[in-house]
Amino acid sequence: MKKANILEFVSRFGTYMIVIILVGLGCVISDKFLSTTNLINILDAVSYLGILASGMALVTYCGQSVDLSTPSTIAVASFVSILTLRFGMIPMILCTLLSGALIGLFNGLIVGKFRINTVVWTLAVSFVFAGLIRVIFGSANIYVTTGNTRAFEQISRYRISGRIPLGVVVMVALMIGLHIFVSRSRIGRQLKLVGCSELVARYSGINVLRIITLSFVGSGMAAAITGLFIASLSKSACYNYGTGYEFRAITAVVLSGMVLDGGRGSIAGVLGGVLAIGLLNNIMTLLGLNSFLQDVVTGIVFIVIVWFTNYTKTKLEALNG
C-alpha cells in the first residue's frame, strides 16, 4: 500500500518536483537566474506554448491522446488574423478564435463519431491545411498591410505596467480558468469520466460525442490564440508558423502527469509541465548550449517522462488490482 501511495504522489506532484529541482539548478548555475527579469523572460518564452498546451490537455484528458492538428491550426489562425484585421480588432479576434473552433469542431465530430485514431486523423488534417495554405498563398510570408497594424503589433509586445507581457497574462488567466472549469464544472467532470472509460461514461448517460467534440474545440481555440500571438509577433502569416509547437506542447502535457490514456492529471499540472520546459531551456541557454542541442535534450526528456509515467501507471494498476 505504501508503494502505491508513493507512486500516486509522484504521478500527481512529480512535475512540481521537477520544477523545484530545475529552479535549484538554475540558482547554482547563475546568480542572475532568480532576477525578476530572467523569471519574466522564462514565463514569456513559454507563454505561447502554455496557451497551446492547456488547450491540447483537454483532448488528452478526455482520453483522445493528442491533437496533432495544432501546427496547421496555428498557421490558419495567423492567416485569418492578418486577413480580417481590416474589419477592426474585435472582429479580427473573434474570427481568429472561430477559425480554431471550426477546425476543432471538425476534428471532434469526425474522431468522436467515426472512432478514427486521433493521432492519424489530426496528423492528416494538419497536412491538408498546411497544403491548402500553400496552394492559396504560396510559401512566402503574408504581411499586415491594412487595418490597425499598430494595435495588432502591440498584442505580442504590450507589457502590463511595462513589465509583464500580455501573453503571460493570457496564459496564466487561461490556465486558472481552465483549471477551475475542468476540476469543478459538470462538463469538466464529464471530460474526466469520458477519459476514464468511454463505455462507462456512455452507460452513465454522458453524451460522449459532445464531450469529445468540446475538447477538440477547446484545443483548436487555444491553438488559434497562439497563432494570433505569433502573427502579431512577426507581423505576418506563414504556413509553417506552428511547426515544432505540437511536440513541445505534448511534452508539457505528458510532464504534467496527464497519462495519454486520459482521465488523470490537471491543468495546474500542465502549468508545471510548461514551466519545467521553460526552465530547462533557460538553464541550457545560460549554459550556452545551442538550440539544436536543446532540442535533443527536450526530446530525451520526453522519452524519459513517457517511460516513467507508463511505468508508474502500470505499477499503480497492478497494485490497484
Add this chain to the structure above:
Amino acid sequence: MGNKVYALEMQHIVKRFSSFLAVNDISIQVRPGEVHAICGENGAGKSTLMKVLAGEYPDYEGRISIHGTEVKLDSPTTARRCGIAIIHQELGLAGPISVAENIFAGNLPRKKGILLDRRKLYEDAKKYLGMVGLSYVRPETLVSALSQHEAQLVEIAKALSNDPKILIMDEPTSALSREEGKRLFSIIEDLKKRGLAILYISHFLSEVFEVSDYITTMRDGRHVATEAKTETTPEKVIYHMVGKDIKDFYAERKTTVGSTVLEAKSLTRYGFFQNISFDVHEGEILGICGLSGAGRTELARALVGIDQWDEGELFYEGESIRNHSYTESIRRNIAYLAEDRKLQGLMLNLPIGENITSAKAICQSRSFWCQEEQEKNAVDGLMEELQVNPRNVKKIVGQLSGGNQQKVLLAKWLLTDPKLLILDEPTRGVDVGAKSMIHEAIKRHVDKGNAAIIISSDLMEVGGLSDRVLLLYHGRQRGIIEKDKDNCSEVSLLMLANGDGKAYEEG
C-alpha cells in the same frame, strides 16, 4: 449392466471455500457404460464437483474410488492417470494447429525421441476421429478451419486419446444446434457401448432425459436426489433443483400496485425481439426471464434508449416516447444497471464516491457546476444502507470485491432516485451476503412507489423477487406469469425458459 464394480464411486465429497460449503456431502456412483446426469441451477455446486474430479481441488474431503480402487485426486495429472477426462464448456483447442496435433498435444508420438513421428500421429488421430464420427476430417486440417461443432467433437477425440474410463461432459451442447446435438448423442451411445462411464452436466432437461440413465440433482452444494430416468419426470427434477423452500428464501412482499409506469405495445427490433407487450406499475417488480441470447439485454437497451426499436410503441408515465436518447431517459428518472459492471458500469480507476455520483451529479443535473459535494450525505446513506465495505468514498473501485462493486453500481443508480429501475443481471458473480443486501435494497426502493424490471439468469432471483415474469424465448414473448396465480412459478419458469417446451409436454 450386471457389473458390480462401479467405474466411479464418490462418497461424502465435501469441498469448502473458507467457510462456504460449495459441495456438501455428495455421493454418486456410476457404472461402466452408464450416463449419469447432474442437474442443478447455477451455483448449485456442479462445476466445483467436476473440478474435484479433475484434480483441481486437492483439498477435498471424502473418498473417491475408480473401478474399486480408492484414489486421491490431488492434481490434474493424477486425475488423468486415473482415467478421468473432462470436456470443458469452453473449447480448449489451439486454432492455428492441426487437428492431429491438438488431439495429441502434450503427448505427441516421436521418432528416436526427438523428431515428430508424423505418420504415426496422423494414423492415430484418424482412429480417434473415427470414434467421434469425424472420419471425413483429415488429421492435418487446421482446427481453425473446422466448424464449432466439429471442434467440439475434436475436443472429445482429444479426451478419448488418453484412453479414459470416465468422461465428464460439461454443457457439451451449449454451442451446438439441435441436429449437431443429435449427432453428439449417438456418439455418446457408442462410447457407452465401449464401457465408458459418462458424467453429463446440462441445463437442458430435454437432453438430460434423452441421454442419461440416472439423474442426480444438486442444490446449494447438497445432494437432493438420484433417480433412474425411467422413474422420474422433468417436473420432479425441476422441483428438486429449485426446492420447496424458495418462499422462505424470498420472503413474501406486500405489493401495492399504483399507476402504470412503463407500457410496451408490440415492441419489435428485427433480429432481436418481436412483438413484446407488457406493462409495469408503481410498486411492482417485473421479471424478464429467458436463456441468454433470448433478447433480454437488447430489450432492456431499447427500453432505456441506448438502442432504437423498429416497430411498436412505448409509453412512460402515460406519455408516448419514441427515439428517446439514453440521456433523456436518465433525466426522466429511468435507470439502467448494465450487465457488465467492469466494462459498462463502473470507472474502476476512480474512487467509490466519484462513481456513485457520476450518474446523478454529473449527468442528471443541468447546472454548470458539478454539485458532487451536495450529494455527500446521500452517498454516505446509500453506502450505509448497502453496507459497502470499506465505507470509504476515497477507495478505488477496482480494489473492491465483486459484491461490493455491484453494491456501488446499484448505489450509483439509486442515487438518481429512479422511477423505473431496470436491472440487468444485478447479482452475477456476487456472494450470497451481498446478493440478499442488493435484493433488499431493490425491494425497499420499489416499495417507495417505484417500478423495477429485473433481468437475470438466476431463476430463483427472477422468480423470488418479481410479481410477474415476462418469458422470452428466441426474441419472442412466451407469456407473462402472474406470481399469485401460480404457486410454483419457478418451476414453470424453468420449463418455459428451457426452450422448446419439450420438457413441458413430456410431463
